[in-house]
Amino acid sequence: MLVLAAALAACGGGGGASSTPFGSSPFTPAPSSAPTSAPSTAPTVAPDQPPLASEHAPSGFEARVVANVSGARELAALPNGDLIVGTTGGNVAIVPGAENAGKAGAAGTFATVGDSPANGVAYGSGFVFVATQHGVWRIPYASGAQSGTPQKIASVRTGPVSPGTDGDVHTTSSVAVSGSTLYAGVGSSCNACTETDPTRATVQRMGIDGSGMTTQARRFRNAIALATDPATGTVWAGGAGQDDLTEGHPYEFLDPVSTRTAPADYGWPDCEENHVAYVARAICTNVVVPALEFPAYSTIIGAAFYPASQGGAYAFPAAWRGGMYVSMHGSWHLNGSGVPFDPPHVAFVPFAGGLPARAVDWSDPTTQWTDFFTGFQDGSGNRSGRTTGVAVGASGSLFVADDQTGNIYRIRPAGAAGAALRRR
Numbered sequence: 001m002l003v004l005a006a007a008l009a010a011c012g013g014g015g016g017a018s019s020t021p022f023g024s025s026p027f028t029p030a031p032s033s034a035p036t037s038a039p040s041t042a043p044t045v046a047p048d049q050p051p052l053a054s055e056h057a058p059s060g061f062e063a064r065v066v067a068n069v070s071g072a073r074e075l076a077a078l079p080n081g082d083l084i085v086g087t088t089g090g091n092v093a094i095v096p097g098a099e100n101a102g103k104a105g106a107a108g109t110f111a112t113v114g115d116s117p118a119n120g121v122a123y124g125s126g127f128v129f130v131a132t133q134h135g136v137w138r139i140p141y142a143s144g145a146q147s148g149t150p151q152k153i154a155s156v157r158t159g160p161v162s163p164g165t166d167g168d169v170h171t172t173s174s175v176a177v178s179g180s181t182l183y184a185g186v187g188s189s190c191n192a193c194t195e196t197d198p199t200r201a202t203v204q205r206m207g208i209d210g211s212g213m214t215t216q217a218r219r220f221r222n223a224i225a226l227a228t229d230p231a232t233g234t235v236w237a238g239g240a241g242q243d244d245l246t247e248g249h250p251y252e253f254l255d256p257v258s259t260r261t262a263p264a265d266y267g268w269p270d271c272e273e274n275h276v277a278y279v280a281r282a283i284c285t286n287v288v289v290p291a292l293e294f295p296a297y298s299t300i301i302g303a304a305f306y307p308a309s310q311g312g313a314y315a316f317p318a319a320w321r322g323g324m325y326v327s328m329h330g331s332w333h334l335n336g337s338g339v340p341f342d343p344p345h346v347a348f349v350p351f352a353g354g355l356p357a358r359a360v361d362w363s364d365p366t367t368q369w370t371d372f373f374t375g376f377q378d379g380s381g382n383r384s385g386r387t388t389g390v391a392v393g394a395s396g397s398l399f400v401a402d403d404q405t406g407n408i409y410r411i412r413p414a415g416a417a418g419a420a421l422r423r424r
Contacts, residue, residue: 043384044068044405048103052384054375057411060317063373066104067095067408072401074174074302075389075408076121076128078141083399084128085408086389090116092130092139095408099393101313104410113137113150117172120184120226121389124177125208131173133157136184136210153210154184159197161189168243176226178233178258180208183216185223191243192269201268203237203257217257217288221268225254227303227324232354234258238300238326239290242269243333245278251365252298253290254326256355264288274362292324292349292356293365297331297341302389302401305351312395314412323350323357325398326369327390330377343377344386346400373400373411 045051045065057063071088078084081099086092091112096105113130120131123141130137135155140148161169170187177183188201195201198215203223206213217223217237225238235258241250250272257264267287271277275284294300308322315321330344347369350357361367376385389401398411 045407047106051407051409052375054378054384055373055409056375057373058320060414061411062414063409063411065407066098066399066410067107068406069093069095069107069401069408070406071117071403072406072408073117073119073172073388073403074121075304075391075399075401076123077391077393077399078123078128079394081394083391083393083408084110084121084123085401086117086119086121086130088117088119088403090114090118090132092118092121092128098399098408098410099314099395099397107408111137111139111150113152119172119224120174122175122177122226124182125180127208129175129177129182131156131175131184133171133173136173136175136182136206138208138210154204154206154213156184156186156199156204157197158199161197162193162195162200164193165190166193170222172222172224174224174226176228176235177208178228178235181258182206182208182210183226183235183237183258185220185226185237187222187224188268191221202263205258205262215263217260217262217264217266219268219270219287220257220266223257225300225303225326227254227305229256229305229324229351229354230307231305234354236292236303236324238303239266239268240299241272241296242278245296248296249273250276250278251293251296252300253294254292254300254303254324255288255290260288266290274360291360292368293360293362294326294328294347294369295342295365297333299329299331299342300326301329301387302327302391304390304392304398306348306392306398310392310396312393314393314416315396316398316413320348320372322352323348325349325372325390325392327387327400329386329388329403330383334381339379339381340377340383343374344383344402345371345376346373346387346390348372373409376402 074086076084083095083098094110115132168191174185203217205216237257270282271284385402386404
């Protein structure tokens with residue numbers, strides 16, 4: 001096992017400011033101010049083995065653990081079949097040959113950037129990009145190896161936490177590449193407050209070298225999941241809602257942030273969902289209404305587009321292409337039985353014309369997507385893992401990370417590996 005860092009306590013999604021006009025929250029809060037996780041069996045599965053029996057993809061697919069990286073977070077697939085893994089520590093890992101027909105190579109350290117958590121990773125224009133607590137880094141990449149010294153190209157969180165913070169200080173940043181433009185999501189310093197640092201609770205836009213950084217979106221509580229649609233170049237960002245609002249609200253979301261007029265206002269902490277005000281006298285008229293919704297408390301961590309035209313030995317069937325795979329960390333919010341509302345899982349969102357195939361139903365945040373990789377939480381709330389990053393490999397495999405066990409899962413159509421071996 002590659003030991004990179006101790007796991008970072010993960011922030012929950014959903015809910016928000018306690019002084020809401022909708023009344024007090026009926027869900028059971030965590031016993032302390034720090035978000036907690038459900039009880040865990042946390043088994044680490046050895047590489048080149050199937051996952052636990054409870055963890056499964058739909059019929060016609062098979063999952064396998066190809067590596068183990070402590071604190072595995074965001075993922076970036078490289079053109080040669082290697083896989084870059086962001087972590088909760090200061091190192092970035094690499095899984096050589098993750099797209100191999102058989103066993104992947106042993107995970108190792110790709111780079112050490114000297115700032116943690118090195119949560120966000122992306123690949124583009126011949127570089128691996130890494131987003132950490134205080135910066136964005138660029139690492140030259142060639143032939144599966146680091147080919148230069150990591151260079152810090154932009155700084156974030158350069159100012160203090162909000163003086164009104166409630167202690168819910170997010171430290172993760174994420175990154176995505178679209179052509180010659182780089183996007184970085186920077187989490188807030190609270191659950192509900194007014195930020196004084198202009199980079200917190202934002203999505204930043206900059207050149208591929210970090211130049212000209214400007215705010216693309218603001219009042220965006222925690223944009224962890226960033227994904228670029230290869231068909232359009234549009235960058236989508238996933239937002240975690242506030243805690244402590246009325247049970248089941250606000251919904252969590254993804255939105256095509258790069259298409260919005262900058263600086264797009266997402267309304268947090270005053271406005272959520274479809275222009276709903278969660279603070280008295282809030283004006284929500286010009287706040288962005290997101291295009292894709294998930295239930296409150298889902299905690300969206302990773303997302304990746306699966307092209308409709310994806311080729312390769314492990315390309316998915318047509319029904320599971322042409323959309324977005326979204327990885328949810330699961331909630332720390334407990335229901336009356338002491339079980340987390342939302343389990344860790346990966347969902348598939350079919351797209352049409354660059355948008356979700358089904359429009360938002362504001363009475364039901366489950367209508368736009370279908371479960372894909374599930375089974376990480378039992379009926380008592382025990383968890384065997386917590387899904388984080390997701391990426392599509394060059395030959396069509398889907399990779400999913402888990403920061404609770406460090407498992408890196410590779411999902412392919414059943415029998416695809418054997419078919420690939422026979423063709424060689």
